[in-house]
Amino acid sequence: MNSHFTRQTLATASFIAVCLTTGASAQAFEPQDFAPQGKVECLAPADPGGGWDFTCRSVGNVLETLDLVPRSVQTVNMPGASGGVAFAHVVSKRAGEKQLLIAASTATTTRLAQDQFNGMSADMVTWLGAVGADFGVIAVASDSDFQNLNELMDALREEPSSISFGGGSSKGGWDHLKVLMAAREAGIEDLPAIKYLPYTGGGEALTQVVGGHITAFTGDVSEVLGFAASGDLRVLAVLADQRLQGDLADFPTAREQGLDVVGVNWRGFYMPADVPEEAEAYWVDALDTLYASDEWQQVMTSNGLIPFDMQGEEFEAFVNQQIEDIHQLSAEIGLIQP
Amino acid sequence: METLGFLMDGFAVALAPENLLFGLLGAILGTLIGALPGLGPANGVAILIPLAFSLGLAPETALIMLTAVYAGAMYGGRISSILLNIPGDEPAMMTCLDGYPMARNGKAAEALAISAIASFIGSLIATIGLILLAPVLADFALTFGPAEYFALFLLAFATLGGITGKNPIKTVVAACLGLMIATMGIDNTGVQRYTFGILELYEGVDFIIAIVGLFAISELLTFIENRAGKGHQTIKVNKLSLKWADIRGILPSSLRGGVLGFIAGVLPGAGASLGSFIGYTMEKKAVGSKGYFGSGDPRGVAAPEAGNNGASSGALVPMLTLGVPGSGTTAVLLALLISLNITPGPLMFTQNADIVWGVIAALLIGNFLLLLLNIPLVGIFVKLLSVPPMYLLPIVTMVAFVGIYSISNTTFDLYFMTAFGVAGYVLRKLEIPLVPIILGLLLGPEMEKNLRHALDISDGDWAILWNSGLAIGLWAFAAAGLILPYIVGPVLRRRMRAANPEAATGD
Numbered sequence: 001m002n003s004h005f006t007r008q009t010l011a012t013a014s015f016i017a018v019c020l021t022t023g024a025s026a027q028a029f030e031p032q033d034f035a036p037q038g039k040v041e042c043l044a045p046a047d048p049g050g051g052w053d054f055t056c057r058s059v060g061n062v063l064e065t066l067d068l069v070p071r072s073v074q075t076v077n078m079p080g081a082s083g084g085v086a087f088a089h090v091v092s093k094r095a096g097e098k099q100l101l102i103a104a105s106t107a108t109t110t111r112l113a114q115d116q117f118n119g120m121s122a123d124m125v126t127w128l129g130a131v132g133a134d135f136g137v138i139a140v141a142s143d144s145d146f147q148n149l150n151e152l153m154d155a156l157r158e159e160p161s162s163i164s165f166g167g168g169s170s171k172g173g174w175d176h177l178k179v180l181m182a183a184r185e186a187g188i189e190d191l192p193a194i195k196y197l198p199y200t201g202g203g204e205a206l207t208q209v210v211g212g213h214i215t216a217f218t219g220d221v222s223e224v225l226g227f228a229a230s231g232d233l234r235v236l237a238v239l240a241d242q243r244l245q246g247d248l249a250d251f252p253t254a255r256e257q258g259l260d261v262v263g264v265n266w267r268g269f270y271m272p273a274d275v276p277e278e279a280e281a282y283w284v285d286a287l288d289t290l291y292a293s294d295e296w297q298q299v300m301t302s303n304g305l306i307p308f309d310m311q312g313e314e315f316e317a318f319v320n321q322q323i324e325d326i327h328q329l330s331a332e333i334g335l336i337q338p
Numbered sequence: 339m340e341t342l343g344f345l346m347d348g349f350a351v352a353l354a355p356e357n358l359l360f361g362l363l364g365a366i367l368g369t370l371i372g373a374l375p376g377l378g379p380a381n382g383v384a385i386l387i388p389l390a391f392s393l394g395l396a397p398e399t400a401l402i403m404l405t406a407v408y409a410g411a412m413y414g415g416r417i418s419s420i421l422l423n424i425p426g427d428e429p430a431m432m433t434c435l436d437g438y439p440m441a442r443n444g445k446a447a448e449a450l451a452i453s454a455i456a457s458f459i460g461s462l463i464a465t466i467g468l469i470l471l472a473p474v475l476a477d478f479a480l481t482f483g484p485a486e487y488f489a490l491f492l493l494a495f496a497t498l499g500g501i502t503g504k505n506p507i508k509t510v511v512a513a514c515l516g517l518m519i520a521t522m523g524i525d526n527t528g529v530q531r532y533t534f535g536i537l538e539l540y541e542g543v544d545f546i547i548a549i550v551g552l553f554a555i556s557e558l559l560t561f562i563e564n565r566a567g568k569g570h571q572t573i574k575v576n577k578l579s580l581k582w583a584d585i586r587g588i589l590p591s592s593l594r595g596g597v598l599g600f601i602a603g604v605l606p607g608a609g610a611s612l613g614s615f616i617g618y619t620m621e622k623k624a625v626g627s628k629g630y631f632g633s634g635d636p637r638g639v640a641a642p643e644a645g646n647n648g649a650s651s652g653a654l655v656p657m658l659t660l661g662v663p664g665s666g667t668t669a670v671l672l673a674l675l676i677s678l679n680i681t682p683g684p685l686m687f688t689q690n691a692d693i694v695w696g697v698i699a700a701l702l703i704g705n706f707l708l709l710l711l712n713i714p715l716v717g718i719f720v721k722l723l724s725v726p727p728m729y730l731l732p733i734v735t736m737v738a739f740v741g742i743y744s745i746s747n748t749t750f751d752l753y754f755m756t757a758f759g760v761a762g763y764v765l766r767k768l769e770i771p772l773v774p775i776i777l778g779l780l781l782g783p784e785m786e787k788n789l790r791h792a793l794d795i796s797d798g799d800w801a802i803l804w805n806s807g808l809a810i811g812l813w814a815f816a817a818a819g820l821i822l823p824y825i826v827g828p829v830l831r832r833r834m835r836a837a838n839p840e841a842a843t844g845d
Contacts, residue, residue, distance in 0.1 A: 078747045081540035088537055164795050171528040197791045203662035213483030226661045226683010
């Protein structure tokens with residue numbers, strides 16, 4: 001049963017892959033089974049102005065420019081429970097809707113992994129793809145004694161409660177988990193003793209680090225750009241598999257300092273469950289086209305997003321793996337019951 | 339000198355005809371957004387961002403328009419506070435306390451005019467402060483750690499007695515109710531408190547819902563009851579008759595309120611509500627027993643209005659110098675800057691000087707436009723009062739419902755808001771003031787967060803709370819605010835009795 005299922009998924013995956021690679025030529029021979037008509041809706045599970053809201057609005061604009069949607073994409077905000085209210089709404093009321101995209105990120109998978117959506121799980125929706133990412137970062141004030149990630153980890157190893165970390169997500173959230181992943185990799189055992197102070201946003205946490213009230217910042221690369229450029233902040237490590245491009249190439253990775261930690265905060269979309277395969281394929285294809293476009297590359301550079309291109313089956317597998325990893329880590333540090 | 343040059347360049351940009359036009363449009367839209375209960379300034383600005391983009395506006399034009407919206411919303415919030423006793427947004431809450439009584443006394447036009455002037459003065463002080471002191475203030479904001487923030491919020495609560503005179507215990511009860519409501523949601527440590535497994539409650543209670551429910555809906559319910567009984571008194575509509583003496587009378591209050599508000603605004607963890615609140619309570623303390631706060635004292639309108647406008651311009655200091663938003667609205671403005679390819683952070687002033695100074699110039703111009711716009715408009719706003727309440731109140735409530743729904747897109751918030759309305763009605767019957775409830779709700783979570791952060795850092799050692807000179811100073815202020823009335827009060831009363839034996843007997 002299980003292996004049969006896997007084979008089928010693989011078949012579908014390769015089918016989609018063929019469609020994607022052949023792209024335009026395939027379209028010329030056989031008419032598309034699905035094309036959106038009328039209104040396309042993008043659900044941002046937060047207040048206007050936040051990351052998800054940005055994902056919806058900017059992707060909506062580019063989809064429109066590229067003529068991938070018939071008219072405009074309407075962004076609808078539905079804040080609550082870090083995306084939980086929107087997730088519940090999509091699962092219970094919107095199943096089968098072919099023209100609804102919902103913005104998501106690593107915050108969504110973190111909540112799912114820690115079972116904070118009232119028992120709902122990742123397989124209740126259709127995961128479409130990511131359109132970019134923000135890599136994790138650990139930084140200290142520039143007048144701090146810590147020169148690299150290993151010195152910070154040595155101090156933690158000696159006394160786990162000696163260093164206070166601040167970040168923009170809640171306790172147990174993604175920013176907190178990044179610290180714990182690094183500490184676990186460094187062989188620190190008493191993970192729950194590590195101090196993490198949640199702030200309303202990454203910016204607020206940064207002022208506390210630069211002001212000398214707390215020791216270290218944990219967050220995303222896009223959050224530290226301003227303070228790093230002004231020289232107020234020392235980036236100890238980027239949690240990426242290799243050095244970033246351009247100006248960001250100065251930041252050392254955790255991996256090159258001997259700690260194999262990668263923290264990807266992807267930005268992407270899911271859609272309701274029970275969607276016809278053609279519709280799903282259409283949107284996967286649309287996101288792929290969007291990602292490759294100059295217009296989107298422009299949006300990514302101007303907003304500090306880092307290349308992260310993953311759609312369809314590969315993305316779904318990635319999401320499930322990330323949820324699995326976060327679940328394990330959260331259980332290990334006692335955030336949830338295993 | 340260099341600063342002046344930049345500012346001149348900023349003016350050149352902001353005074354271009356097209357930019358001026360969109361600035362004016364923004365000021366009008368902002369006033370409307372502020373005046374409508376249920377649609378806060380943050381959401382108003384956020385909703386208008388796509389409009390700015392779809393009109394294909396140039397970056398500086400878009401920014402100027404939205405800055406004007408931001409400034410306008412702060413002016414607009416007072417209108418429904420004064421005319422209807424329903425705050426248009428949370429910082430306008432304090433304006434209800436004396437603005438509404440003034441309107442009931444037949445001085446609605448004066449209240450509106452005074453508050454417009456005070457708003458202007460507050461903004462002007464803050465904008466000048468922003469121009470001259472921004473880098474210094476950025477350093478000042480950085481000195482505030484969790485202990486200092488905690489002491490600051492404590493200071494706010496210590497002056498709470500300044501809000502309502504009649505029964506201090508009821509004020510305390512109201513504040514406690516607010517603090518209790520504030521504990522709902524997922525707390526700092528990730529533990530759920532009073533969420534009952536309902537996803538909508540995970541992030542706690544939204545202020546806007548509480549404000550609209552407690553003020554607008556309970557007002558409607560009270561009105562229905564009065565109507566069924568002896569009928570509702572219509573407020574007399576008056577012509578504006580503002581003398582120079584009236585303006586001079588509120589000048590000191592506006593200056594004090596503006597400065598206090600500005601300081602609160604500069605601190606990213608404090609905000610405009612704290613600005614208008616401290617502006618009001620401190621003013622009441624400063625004026626002392628000579629005032630008649632709570633029953634229509636113009637100074638009680640001027641101080642909080644200057645305070646909240648000072649704070650909203652002050653909130654631009656951390657936004658422009660540190661890239662850290664000082665309020666919900668500046669968070670949205672910051673998002674706009676980012677989408678204009680500007681990296682938020684300490685280098686914004688140097689790297690994007692043109693845009694930053696354009697914003698500041700737009701703010702100054704916006705304030706002049708708003709003052710010019712608001713004084714003649716007083717007549718039109720006041721006319722609202724001649725609409726019979728039986729039409730006006732349901733319309734206001736309906737607009738509030740639409741506003742709330744347009745932000746959250748869930749019916750849950752509407753039910754919740756109605757529940758707050760019923761609770762507000764009951765509380766009014768018990769003569770428990772509503773303003774301290776909102777204050778508890780607004781300030782409680784921040785106070786708790788900072789206390790927990792402080793104790794986390796110190797491993798549970800309470801001494802961290804008075805470990806810096808700044809914190810000790812704030813504690814001393816808080817203690818003085820709490821104790822002084824009990825020492826000074828009797829002394830003053832004795833002196834008054836000695837001076838005027840007949841008048842004092844009623845006290």
